[in-house]
Amino acid sequence: QVTPTHFCSDFACPTLLGWACYSSNKLKSACSRPPLTAAALKKSTQNEKVWAFAKYKYDALGKRFRITEQGVYANKSFTIDVLLLYRKGVMYEIDRKNRTCKKSPLKTDFHPLAIPKDANLLGQAILGSSSGWGQGLLVNTWMGDLPEGGKYISTVTQFGCIPISTAVQTSQFGWILTSFFDNVIGITDPNCLNPPSFCPDEFEAGAEPRDFLSLFQTAH
Amino acid sequence: QVTPTHFCSDFACPTLLGWACYSSNKLKSACSRPPLTAAALKKSTQNEKVWAFAKYKYDALGKRFRITEQGVYANKSFTIDVLLLYRKGVMYEIDRKNRTCKKSPLKTDFHPLAIPKDANLLGQAILGSSSGWGQGLLVNTWMGDLPEGGKYISTVTQFGCIPISTAVQTSQFGWILTSFFDNVIGITDPNCLNPPSFCPDEFEAGAEPRDFLSLFQTAH
Numbered sequence: 001q002v003t004p005t006h007f008c009s010d011f012a013c014p015t016l017l018g019w020a021c022y023s024s025n026k027l028k029s030a031c032s033r034p035p036l037t038a039a040a041l042k043k044s045t046q047n048e049k050v051w052a053f054a055k056y057k058y059d060a061l062g063k064r065f066r067i068t069e070q071g072v073y074a075n076k077s078f079t080i081d082v083l084l085l086y087r088k089g090v091m092y093e094i095d096r097k098n099r100t101c102k103k104s105p106l107k108t109d110f111h112p113l114a115i116p117k118d119a120n121l122l123g124q125a126i127l128g129s130s131s132g133w134g135q136g137l138l139v140n141t142w143m144g145d146l147p148e149g150g151k152y153i154s155t156v157t158q159f160g161c162i163p164i165s166t167a168v169q170t171s172q173f174g175w176i177l178t179s180f181f182d183n184v185i186g187i188t189d190p191n192c193l194n195p196p197s198f199c200p201d202e203f204e205a206g207a208e209p210r211d212f213l214s215l216f217q218t219a220h
Numbered sequence: 221q222v223t224p225t226h227f228c229s230d231f232a233c234p235t236l237l238g239w240a241c242y243s244s245n246k247l248k249s250a251c252s253r254p255p256l257t258a259a260a261l262k263k264s265t266q267n268e269k270v271w272a273f274a275k276y277k278y279d280a281l282g283k284r285f286r287i288t289e290q291g292v293y294a295n296k297s298f299t300i301d302v303l304l305l306y307r308k309g310v311m312y313e314i315d316r317k318n319r320t321c322k323k324s325p326l327k328t329d330f331h332p333l334a335i336p337k338d339a340n341l342l343g344q345a346i347l348g349s350s351s352g353w354g355q356g357l358l359v360n361t362w363m364g365d366l367p368e369g370g371k372y373i374s375t376v377t378q379f380g381c382i383p384i385s386t387a388v389q390t391s392q393f394g395w396i397l398t399s400f401f402d403n404v405i406g407i408t409d410p411n412c413l414n415p416p417s418f419c420p421d422e423f424e425a426g427a428e429p430r431d432f433l434s435l436f437q438t439a440h
Contacts, residue, residue, distance in 0.1 A: 040345075046266055125260075127347060128357055128382040131405035135380040137348055137357035160355040162348040177397075185351035 030115035030142065031161035035060035039163070039183040046174030049074050057192050063087045063110040064193040083195055086110035091210055092195050101199035107209035115154060115161070119144040124158065139164055160185070250335035250362065251381035255280035259383070259403040266394025269294050277412050283307045283330040284413040303415055306330035311430055312415045321419035327429035335374060335381070339364040344378065359384055380405070 036059055043052045052071025059065070063086035070079050083092040084106060093102040119142040128136040138158040146152055150169035156162060163180040170176055187193065256279055263272045272291025279285070283306035290299050303312040304326060313322040339362040348356040358378040366372055370389035376382060383400040390396055407413065 034351075037349075039349075046268075048266075125401035126403065127384055127401055128359075128377045129257075129259075129380055129403035129405055131254075131403070132380050134358065135377050135382050136403070138354065139348075157348045157355050160349055160352050162355050164347055181345035181347055183346065183349035183351070183356070185349055 030117045030119050031156060032060075032112055032114035033058075033156070033161045033163060034185045036187050037162075037183055037185055038187060039180050041178050041180045043071070043176060043178045045170075045176050049173055050176070054080075057187055057189075058113060059187060059193055060112050062193065066192050083193070085195075092199050094196060094199065096196065099196075099198045101196060102207070103195075103200050103203050104207040105203060105209040113163070115142050115156060116144055119154070122153070127164070137164075250337050250339050251376060252280075252332055252334035253278075253376070253381045253383060254405045255332075256407050257382075257403055257405055258407060259400050261398050261400045263291070263396065263398045265390075265396050269393055270396075274300075277407055277409075278333060279407060279413055280332050282413065286412050303413070305415075312419050314416060314419070316416065319416075319418045321416060322427070323415075323420050323423050324427040325423060325429040333383070335362050335376060336364055339374070342373070347384070357384075 038055070038057045040053070040055045043050065043054070045051075050071060050073050052069050052073075054067055054069035054071075056065065056067040065084040065086070066082070067084075068079075068081045071077065081094040081096065083094060085091075086106065086109065089106045091104045091106045093104070095101065122141040122143050124138065124140050126136045127139055130136045139155050140158055141153060141155045143151060143153045146168065150171070152169070153167045155164040155166070157164065162183045165177065165179045168176045168178075258275070258277045260273070260275045263270065263274070265271075270291060270293050272289050272293075274287055274289035274291075276285065276287040285304040285306070286302070287304075288299075288301045291297065301314040301316065303314060305311075306326065306329065309326045311324045311326045313324070315321065342361040342363050344358065344360050346356045347359055350356045359375050360378055361373060361375045363371060363373045366388065370391070372389070373387045375384040375386070377384065382403045385397065385399045388396045388398075
């Protein structure tokens with residue numbers, strides 16, 4: 001007589017959605033990623049309007065952020081290369097090919113890349129397998145509410161708070177999925193976090209204060 | 221004079237879609253996951269019709285597969301608990317709560333879970349970071365065409381060929397995303413791969429040959 005045990009049919013944490021093992025356990029505090037990192041990411045939206053691949057360098061100490069992004073927005077390809085200097089309140093849009101550069105005031109404050117303190121821990125999992133060396137990675141998944149409405153789900157490594165993926169709910173694009181990879185702690189080339197020599201010292205005449213998102217929406 | 225180097229603006233492998241560093245490098249052969257594994261997965265579809273959480277046990281040697289799945293299909297929750305014995309050509313649908321069980325002929329052949337030989341290697345990446353111990357995982361991403369049309373993208377670990385995620389293009393649901401986690405090599409409870417005692421010896425009268433997919437589509 002075969003008597004399947006617990007696991008065969010039961011889930012450790014059944015919920016309405018099944019997969020979301022929600023826990024209100026807030027004992028574990030949220031985490032911040034290392035202050036100096038470089039990484040790559042790929043991004044796609046549920047409505048297929050946007051596909052993008054990006055590389056970024058992030059300096060939480062100097063409040064600097066450089067991102068180069070290639071992708072497709074509404075069937076048109078785009079390229080973005082921007083440097084955000086939050087301490088100075090400046091954004092540079094850089095075209096290295098044509099050696100042109102535009103300097104604008106930056107309207108947003110610096111937000112360190114971190115899991116917000118009010119996020120809820122959904123659960124812990126092993127990506128891959130814990131059965132062999134080099135086969136698995138321990139990660140935590142957090143969920144929370146966005147200030148502007150909608151939810152986010154963010155997965156980071158247990159050790160180091162390195163980002164693995166985020167899903168962000170938007171009205172414009174549906175869920176935006178971002179997968180991070182090739183994270184490196186430290187900045188291999190600090191030059192990338194300074195404006196290139198061909199960038200102007202002065203703001204462009206009549207330049208509106210901008211942020212990264214407004215850039216993205218006009219870049220296509 | 222600041223001279224940003226290569227990385228600041230260039231991508232190692234620019235392509236039409238930017239993020240897909242396609243390579244026709246077929247020197248690396250495709251891989252098969254370990255023959256005995258247990259794992260969990262979560263699944264969602266682009267059109268939000270399906271959300272599901274599942275656990276499965278997989279025995280490639282005995283050609284046996286047990287999957288328990290909870291989820292939401294078109295706003296209705298469903299539970300599936302099936303045992304597929306490919307060697308015998310039998311499928312059991314199990315309701316442990318009510319101790320009922322239905323035995324049907326199985327119409328499909330056993331397909332070992334593997335990356336097909338004709339898949340193309342998109343590239344290799346580190347999930348997380350290679351900067352610290354326990355912070356990263358080396359993975360390979362493969363892409364290929366489905367026999368019935370559409371594409372699949374599958375990411376597995378470099379060591380062990382452990383599944384991380386798959387994206388499968390379907391006409392009915394859009395892209396189906398599946399994330400795998402908590403993989404364990406070996407079967408902790410082999411009982412789960414045998415039919416429970418309350419299952420019948422005979423096929424149900426008039427039972428049609430079925431497969432796992434047909435089950436899924438009638439289960440809601």
